[in-house]
Amino acid sequence: MWFCRVDGQPWPCGEARLLLVTEFRDNVPGLTIYLAGLMYEAMRDLYQLNPHDGPEPEELYARFIGWAACRLTAERAP
Template sequence: MTRSAPDDQTRPLRRPHLPLRPLWLCRVCAAPWPCPVARLTLRQEYAHDRIALSIYLCTVLHDAAADLYRLNPHDGPNPAALFTRFLGWAAPRGGPR
């Protein structure tokens, strides 16, 4: 599937890597969300506001924990694994700027 760009160049249409709820898998690549592409996209979108990125990720972590627990209440999601999956990758590396 292609679309025309404003300068009449043809480029492929890219689907955003969004979560499929309540499973919290990527709708495009089926990896646990946020998948690597979603992480890169989120880093780009929030490049100038890392605090907002952390707040957003805390919100989706809360939603994901509730959904995943509802799907499997007897063997619910591991809190440490969920933290690493949703927030651990977004922590700034290195010292203060």
């Protein structure tokens, strides 16, 4: 279902996001590629579980990739 094992929130939860940003601090393209791959896996899994009422593509983008671009841009601002 793509929920965090620690807090039960949709993955990537707040803590996972902080850890990912820290881990990929010097590799923004790597983080984006990693998250895009996970988004693809989640899409496949979530649509198999519920093919008629799965999440919208925009929701999955915001959940897996959109937050990273905003956060990394904000951290690098002067």
